[in-house]
Amino acid sequence: MVCKGICPRHRASKPVYSGRYASGQKRCQGCELFIKWDGLWCPCCGIRLRLHPRNLTDKKRLALRSKQKNKEIEIGQKIPFPPLKAPN
Numbered sequence: 001m002v003c004k005g006i007c008p009r010h011r012a013s014k015p016v017y018s019g020r021y022a023s024g025q026k027r028c029q030g031c032e033l034f035i036k037w038d039g040l041w042c043p044c045c046g047i048r049l050r051l052h053p054r055n056l057t058d059k060k061r062l063a064l065r066s067k068q069k070n071k072e073i074e075i076g077q078k079i080p081f082p083p084l085k086a087p088n
Contacts, residue, residue: 003031007044010035021053022065 026049028042
């Protein structure tokens with residue numbers, strides 16, 4: 001499929017204290033950007049959106065964050081997340 005140019009309307013800015021996937025953003029590989037969208041398919045080009053990171057370290061970080069978030073819900077208190085490392 002081809003990018004139709006609709007995607008800038010749905011472009012998501014990078015969250016400050018959490019990762020993109022943890023904050024609910026999804027990646028379109030056809031349009032090559034992160035979007036804030038409720039569906040599974042890109043509204044611009046129709047390609048399936050990525051819901052999870054591809055590399056192992058980010059997958060582990062996302063799993064850790066979701067695990068800690070579930071603990072917060074069970075306990076009812078805030079648990080601080082480990083800081084994100086800046087990409088080199």
